[in-house]
Amino acid sequence: MSVRVVARIRPLLEKELDKDVIVRADAVEEGRPMTVVKIPNPKNESEEFSFAFNSVYEQTTTQEELFTAEVAPHIKALFQGLDVTIFAYGVTGTGKTHTMRGGLRLAERGVIPRLLSNVYRRGKKIGKDTNGETTVNVALSYYEIYNDKVFDLLEPPEKRTPSGLPLREKDGKTIVVGLSERSCEDLKDFERLYIEANNNRVTASTKLNAHSSRSHAILRVKVTQTTGDMVRESTASAIDLAGSEDNRRTENGKQRLIESAAINKSLFVLSQCIDAISRGDRRIPYRESKMTRILSLGQNNGITIMILNLAPMRSYHLDTLSSLNVSSRAKRIEVREIENEVVFKQPPRTNSGTAATAMKRQPLRPLANAHNVLSGTAAVDPAAKASDKPIKAFSVYTDKGAKPNIAPPSRVTIKRPSDQSDVLSSRPSKLARPTQQTLGRPAAAQPSPQLSISAAQIEAMVEKKVAEILENRAAVAAAAEAEAAPAPQSVTVQVSTAPLQSQITDEVQRRLEALERRIESDSRNDDARSDGLRCLLQARQAKERGDDEGALHFYEQALAYFPGQVKLLGKIERLRAKLAGASGKIGGDSSSGMVAMDVDQKAAVRKVRHTAREDDDEYHEGTEADVEDDADQKPVRGKDAMSQKTKTAKKVWTEVDGDGPTSPRTRQLLNIINSRDLALIKGLHGFGSKKAQDLVDHLNLRGDEESSTVASLAQLRMLPGMGSRTVERAYEGLVSVL
Numbered sequence: 001m002s003v004r005v006v007a008r009i010r011p012l013l014e015k016e017l018d019k020d021v022i023v024r025a026d027a028v029e030e031g032r033p034m035t036v037v038k039i040p041n042p043k044n045e046s047e048e049f050s051f052a053f054n055s056v057y058e059q060t061t062t063q064e065e066l067f068t069a070e071v072a073p074h075i076k077a078l079f080q081g082l083d084v085t086i087f088a089y090g091v092t093g094t095g096k097t098h099t100m101r102g103g104l105r106l107a108e109r110g111v112i113p114r115l116l117s118n119v120y121r122r123g124k125k126i127g128k129d130t131n132g133e134t135t136v137n138v139a140l141s142y143y144e145i146y147n148d149k150v151f152d153l154l155e156p157p158e159k160r161t162p163s164g165l166p167l168r169e170k171d172g173k174t175i176v177v178g179l180s181e182r183s184c185e186d187l188k189d190f191e192r193l194y195i196e197a198n199n200n201r202v203t204a205s206t207k208l209n210a211h212s213s214r215s216h217a218i219l220r221v222k223v224t225q226t227t228g229d230m231v232r233e234s235t236a237s238a239i240d241l242a243g244s245e246d247n248r249r250t251e252n253g254k255q256r257l258i259e260s261a262a263i264n265k266s267l268f269v270l271s272q273c274i275d276a277i278s279r280g281d282r283r284i285p286y287r288e289s290k291m292t293r294i295l296s297l298g299q300n301n302g303i304t305i306m307i308l309n310l311a312p313m314r315s316y317h318l319d320t321l322s323s324l325n326v327s328s329r330a331k332r333i334e335v336r337e338i339e340n341e342v343v344f345k346q347p348p349r350t351n352s353g354t355a356a357t358a359m360k361r362q363p364l365r366p367l368a369n370a371h372n373v374l375s376g377t378a379a380v381d382p383a384a385k386a387s388d389k390p391i392k393a394f395s396v397y398t399d400k401g402a403k404p405n406i407a408p409p410s411r412v413t414i415k416r417p418s419d420q421s422d423v424l425s426s427r428p429s430k431l432a433r434p435t436q437q438t439l440g441r442p443a444a445a446q447p448s449p450q451l452s453i454s455a456a457q458i459e460a461m462v463e464k465k466v467a468e469i470l471e472n473r474a475a476v477a478a479a480a481e482a483e484a485a486p487a488p489q490s491v492t493v494q495v496s497t498a499p500l501q502s503q504i505t506d507e508v509q510r511r512l513e514a515l516e517r518r519i520e521s522d523s524r525n526d527d528a529r530s531d532g533l534r535c536l537l538q539a540r541q542a543k544e545r546g547d548d549e550g551a552l553h554f555y556e557q558a559l560a561y562f563p564g565q566v567k568l569l570g571k572i573e574r575l576r577a578k579l580a581g582a583s584g585k586i587g588g589d590s591s592s593g594m595v596a597m598d599v600d601q602k603a604a605v606r607k608v609r610h611t612a613r614e615d616d617d618e619y620h621e622g623t624e625a626d627v628e629d630d631a632d633q634k635p636v637r638g639k640d641a642m643s644q645k646t647k648t649a650k651k652v653w654t655e656v657d658g659d660g661p662t663s664p665r666t667r668q669l670l671n672i673i674n675s676r677d678l679a680l681i682k683g684l685h686g687f688g689s690k691k692a693q694d695l696v697d698h699l700n701l702r703g704d705e706e707s708s709t710v711a712s713l714a715q716l717r718m719l720p721g722m723g724s725r726t727v728e729r730a731y732e733g734l735v736s737v738l
């Protein structure tokens with residue numbers, strides 16, 4: 001199904017005059033519904049342009065009429081497991097916030113409060129109709145994208161970090177790492193939370209709108225329906241985009257101009273995405289702004305409704321034409337109507353101890369709808385039997401790439417029996433947890449449990465860790481700001497509960513962020529490598545906490561993804577020796593410090609020792625293992641450092657001059673450049689925002705042809721703004737950052 005695009009023309013405001021109205025709704029034929037917007041040609045007023053939409057709403061349309069016609073029909077689909085996205089788009093002051101949020105009076109309430117009211121009503125009805133067998137829970141998350149940074153609106157502004165919350169791609173969806181989610185019992189509960197959260201949103205008065213939204217606001221309403229141990233989850237997203245602004249008309253001051261530039265840029269990227277999708281381009285520039293990454297137009301499944309808000313006045317003429325152009329093309333975007341999978345609740349799992357040794361990696365690409373995905377042994381559940389849908393034992397589809405426009409069968413997994421609880425950690429799982437009642441099912445009816453850990457769970461663990469680090473950083477920043485004054489209770493608690501060694505230094509954080517960025521980009525190309533990188537990241541974090549056992553555990557896991565990686569083997573060896581030494585139980589080849597390694601591994605470790613100071617000259621896959629390079633190895637200083645640097649430079653220029661083979665590091669650098677991903681390129685050494693932006697602009701100008709990719713460092717050096725030193729620094733940085 002295509003994105004449904006509807007236009008809404010707002011009424012005249014005070015001081016606006018009838019004579020200035022130039023935009024009107026029309027029908028293709030008399031007696032048919034309004035589906036056309038008409039507007040004069042600015043160059044020749046006697047000519048009129050027509051733009052067709054799925055529906056057009058006139059100035060007199062009430063909030064209730066719009067909701068009943070456009071949103072209410074999709075509530076049923078939401079409860080059937082489809083995600084629903086509604087977003088308001090348009091120039092500043094055209095009525096987006098009015099449409100989405102509306103006023104406080106009952107009749108003025110916008111799409112969002114009406115949506116929630118309907119969700120609660122339907123939830124209650126389902127409970128009643130099933131005699132309480134099915135329960136419906138509603139949870140909210142709400143955030144804004146301000147100056148291309150993501151901030152949680154459910155958290156007080158004091159808790160914001162300057163860089164905002166990071167984004168990550170997870171199973172084909174973009175998620176905000178560390179975002180809070182609040183359960184909302186009923187409409188009152190929601191209203192209280194929503195009003196409070198809206199106070200945290202950045203709005204300001206501009207010449208064009210007294211209460212202009214300076215950010216894009218995204219509300220996610222997660223609906224969870226539970227019947228016995230069967231869980232169905234779906235999400236309604238209501239997005240109030242900030243409006244584009246013509247700054248020749250705004251008379252914006254410096255701050256407003258900065259905001260306006262960010263707003264206009266993200267909306268420009270959105271229009272580029274829409275154009276690229278409607279042209280059928282292979283490359284869609286989603287990643288050039290956070291808003292487009294989150295909106296994922298045409299990538300997300302379910303139902304998408306775009307509400308184009310229009311002001312009828314002449315003063316908006318050119319802006320209105322521009323937004324009519326963009327949104328009329330959005331109609332061509334296809335969205336796969338795929339419902340979310342039903343899953344069965346599972347007890348929490350552990351990734352340590354017994355379970356960890358049995359760890360198995362899913363052999364699949366990232367799973368679609370991962371928030372519903374649990375790995376486990378499939379079995380036929382009575383409830384599933386009753387359903388018409390065929391049972392799928394394992395989640396086997398991804399929303400990447402072309403897919404048939406049909407709903408896949410529901411995936412069914414079975415909960416673990418309660419007698420496994422002794423081997424399970426008490427750590428709460430992010431996944432649905434069983435009730436006493438579901439745990440109490442007879443063991444005979446259940447398949448033997450398989451202790452495994454899925455990519456989704458590893459992802460969840462990484463996210464949790466990153467969220468912890470970010471929280472910790474926020475607390476440290478807050479404490480620093482408080483300077484000599486005594487820290488507030490909450491800050492003191494947070495800081496004091498974190499052990500000193502787990503306080504991440506800036507340098508380490510920088511490395512972690514670089515690694516995260518790397519994980520993010522790699523996940524699009526190479527899931528196995530990403531999983532390995534995640535293990536390394538977790539190892540690194542464990543090490544930072546002083547948890548050598550944990551670090552060793554994750555390094556060992558990483559070895560499965562980077563087999564034979566010499567530096568990694570070296571780290572494992574050192575850690576094993578350290579731990580064995582600490583416990584006095586050293587075994588195996590203790591004289592060499594090699595514990596329980598096979599012959600190849602030992603040989604590799606010897607190689608590590610031998611070449612410890614020549615790492616920069618090595619070509620080996622998976623230099624990611626270099627991430628852990630600090631405490632165990634003495635830093636190389638003075639003359640040695642100089643000679644390393646010279647060697648690296650020599651290596652770079654051997655490649656540039658075409659004398660040597662292309663190294664993995666060169667390929668990695670070229671991959672980053674050719675990704676045209678601003679965030680990734682900015683992460684390269686020696687690349688500031690401007691240089692990165694200029695490069696991306698230049699590459700985009702060259703088009704999407706294969707011939708326009710940068711094939712060598714020599715080519716890279718020749719690009720505008722590059723040069724030898726820049727290329728050399730970026731090349732070197734790939735090792736020193738990781």
Ligand SMILES: Nc1ncnc2c1ncn2[C@@H]1O[C@H](COP(=O)(O)OP(=O)(O)OP(=O)(O)O)[C@@H](O)[C@H]1O
Pocket residue numbers: 009010011013090091092093094095096097098099209211212213214241242243244309
């Ligand atoms: N359908 C409508 N009925 C009555 N008033 C409306 C309607 N649509 C918009 N308005 C009024 O128009 C003004 C601008 O609307 P609003 O703030 O919703 O615009 P916006 O598109 O969200 O602007 P921005 O992008 O700057 O945030 C407000 O005073 C709002 O009350």
